[in-house]
Amino acid sequence: MSADQDGGSKPFDPLGPFRGMRDAYMDAVSKAMVEAVNTEGYARATGAMLDNTLAVSAPLREAMEKSMLQVLERLSLPSSQDFATLADRFTNLEMRLDDMDAKLDRIEKQTHAASPATDEQPAKSPVQDPKAEAEPPARKKSAAASKPSTQKTSPRKRTSGRKAI
Amino acid sequence: MTQTPVMTDEIALLEHRLRTVSKVMTTKAAIAQTPKELVWAVNKAKLYRYIPVVPPQLRHRTPLLLVFALMNRPYILDLRPGHSFVEFMVNQGYDVFLLDWGVPGPEDKNLKFDDYTLEYMPRAIRKLKAITGAEEFSLLGWCIGAILTTIYAAMLPDDGLRNLLLLTAPLDFSDKQKLTFARWTDEKYFDVEKVLATFGNMPGEMIDYGAKALKPVENYILNYQKLWDNLDNPQVVEAWHSMNTWVTDNIPIAGGAFRQLIVDLYRNDRLMKGELLIRGQRVDLSRLRANLLTVIASDDHITPPCQSEAVLTKVGSRDKEVFRIPGGHIGIMAGSGARKLTWPHIDEWLAKRSN
Numbered sequence: 001m002s003a004d005q006d007g008g009s010k011p012f013d014p015l016g017p018f019r020g021m022r023d024a025y026m027d028a029v030s031k032a033m034v035e036a037v038n039t040e041g042y043a044r045a046t047g048a049m050l051d052n053t054l055a056v057s058a059p060l061r062e063a064m065e066k067s068m069l070q071v072l073e074r075l076s077l078p079s080s081q082d083f084a085t086l087a088d089r090f091t092n093l094e095m096r097l098d099d100m101d102a103k104l105d106r107i108e109k110q111t112h113a114a115s116p117a118t119d120e121q122p123a124k125s126p127v128q129d130p131k132a133e134a135e136p137p138a139r140k141k142s143a144a145a146s147k148p149s150t151q152k153t154s155p156r157k158r159t160s161g162r163k164a165i
Numbered sequence: 166m167t168q169t170p171v172m173t174d175e176i177a178l179l180e181h182r183l184r185t186v187s188k189v190m191t192t193k194a195a196i197a198q199t200p201k202e203l204v205w206a207v208n209k210a211k212l213y214r215y216i217p218v219v220p221p222q223l224r225h226r227t228p229l230l231l232v233f234a235l236m237n238r239p240y241i242l243d244l245r246p247g248h249s250f251v252e253f254m255v256n257q258g259y260d261v262f263l264l265d266w267g268v269p270g271p272e273d274k275n276l277k278f279d280d281y282t283l284e285y286m287p288r289a290i291r292k293l294k295a296i297t298g299a300e301e302f303s304l305l306g307w308c309i310g311a312i313l314t315t316i317y318a319a320m321l322p323d324d325g326l327r328n329l330l331l332l333t334a335p336l337d338f339s340d341k342q343k344l345t346f347a348r349w350t351d352e353k354y355f356d357v358e359k360v361l362a363t364f365g366n367m368p369g370e371m372i373d374y375g376a377k378a379l380k381p382v383e384n385y386i387l388n389y390q391k392l393w394d395n396l397d398n399p400q401v402v403e404a405w406h407s408m409n410t411w412v413t414d415n416i417p418i419a420g421g422a423f424r425q426l427i428v429d430l431y432r433n434d435r436l437m438k439g440e441l442l443i444r445g446q447r448v449d450l451s452r453l454r455a456n457l458l459t460v461i462a463s464d465d466h467i468t469p470p471c472q473s474e475a476v477l478t479k480v481g482s483r484d485k486e487v488f489r490i491p492g493g494h495i496g497i498m499a500g501s502g503a504r505k506l507t508w509p510h511i512d513e514w515l516a517k518r519s520n
Contacts, residue, residue: 019394026382026386026387026390029382030380030382030383030387033380033381033382034379034380034381034382034466037345037378037379037381038345038348039348040348042349043348043349043351043353043354043355044353044354046349046354046378047349047353047354047355047356048354050355050360051356051359054356054359054360054363057363058363061363080271083272084271084272084274087208087270087272087273088272090208091207091208094206094207094208095207095284095288098205098207098288098292099288102288102291102292102295105295
């Protein structure tokens with residue numbers, strides 16, 4: 001293997017012919033298996049196997065779930081269903097917050113556009129400096145102060161929910 | 166007298182090999198290292214922005230959003246430094262975003278394509294636009310991500326989508342003879358309702374088994390044989406390690422989405438027939454007008470080429486192109502040849518349409 005990498009002359013490999021035979025054999029088996037799994041028989045067999053597994057496990061699973069639910073109820077603890085419902089409500093809340101965030105963005109943008117041109121910021125470029133967007137307002141301000149004429153700053157000030165990875 | 170050192174060498178070599186095998190089989194490779202920041206999150210979905218390395222004035226004006234499949238981790242797009250599509254595109258001057266669907270929990274079992282395409286994607290795209298200031302954007306969908314992006318593009322054609330790139334997109338399910346998955350998931354053999362009643366979501370392990378069973382010898386034997394034969398080659402070992410890290414990191418598909426995939430697509434081919442309903446509205450592919458590039462892997466056994474071809478005849482796009490590449494479902498984007506063939510072509514196509 002290392003001789004192959006070096007690109008030099010290959011030393012005699014006594015196992016070479018066996019490797020060749022092995023590869024040819026595996027290739028043939030591989031092709032046969034690909035054809036075998038692509039048959040109705042294989043689909044029927046795996047389907048039946050899955051059905052049987054589910055059928056056998058279903059009563060056990062149901063019994064487990066029922067007893068778990070009873071235990072949780074007695075202990076006044078929420079069930080997984082309760083958590084699922086709660087998660088659903090959280091997601092709805094997240095989406096509403098996201099919509100509100102977008103609306104605030106829009107209002108902020110409109111307010112900025114409508115305000116008299118006291119601050120001589122350059123027009124918003126389609127492609128902005130990501131650092132200007134990512135930095136918190138205080139740091140943004142100092143950065144802008146250091147490079148007043150060239151730094152493009154975003155009109156947005158809220159930077160919530162952004163984490164460097 | 167010379168036998169002993171040779172034996173010692175052989176034993177040391179064997180020990181080294183076994184140690185390497187143990188390491189790559191039991192540890193996770195360092196993957197997804199391109200610097201990024203989290204810019205948006207709802208439920209499990211997260212939107213990342215990769216930190217641009219090209220100055221703003223040299224960057225392409227149209228940002229690119231990557232959407233991967235639901236059943237695997239999206240870091241296959243950013244596998245490891247030097248072998249990362251994301252890194253390549255960032256270096257080419259694209260403002261790259263990644264929509265990571267996350268891992269659905271039991272509480273997400275009812276999530277459907279409807280939610281992904283009409284709730285999550287538009288919100289993530291809205292955030293992308295707010296951050297970049299761009300009105301237009303490009304979308305790249307891979308595998309089931311391509312189904313989602315296609316549905317989105319047809320449902321919301323006026324949302325600013327300029328370029329749509331579909332990689333190994335399973336959209337056409339009409340030719341059942343060529344689709345092993347279609348055979349396995351036929352209603353005669355596979356009771357999708359029973360599976361979802363049991364598990365809620367479709368377990369990642371079952372999806373993994375299904376994908377590997379398409380080529381059982383390759384996946385269960387030859388894959389490990391390749392590692393064993395190349396244990397002295399650090400480059401091969403490193404590549405194998407990172408790919409194995411990704412392959413073994415399976416996640417479930419939300420039950421609702423899996424039901425749609427099997428019933429609406431694999432069994433009834435509703436997208437191509439124009440019968441797929443999303444929130445009660447028919448998905449009309451002729452409404453898709455974005456510039457379209459379809460990348461087809463000619464040796465793809467998961468999404469055979471026949472599944473990605475017909476979409477071109479259905480969409481309303483004027484600018485559309487097919488790019489065929491020799492290789493498999495994952496290999497065309499994450500294999501050793503991707504850097505020389507697939508990525509440059511995507512960049513070339515997209516660059517012309519991103520300014």
